[in-house]
Amino acid sequence: MIDARSSSKVTVIGRATRGVLDCSNQAIETFEDEGYEFYYATSRSDRIDKGTGIDFNGIKPDVYVLWTPEHLEHDVDIEKALQLLQSRV
Structure with missing residues (x-):
């Protein structure tokens, strides 16, 4: 997304990444009795340790779409x- 966003041909739509690009390798914990799953990252980019990670706001979209229950x-x-x-068109 970082590379794509730098292209003049790309319009990013949605919500900010919130720094999620610095985390990877998700694990899933399932709570069947409660009816939900919890996803969490098991590794982080070394950019965080070097102080060059993506801030807590992440990459902002060109066109913001507010999340709703819809x-x-x-x-x-x-x-x-x-x-x-x-x-x-």
């Missing part, structure tokens, strides 16, 4: 992307 029903972000494409 996202649980359908892909609001892709709908916004399609609207933008149609408006540029």
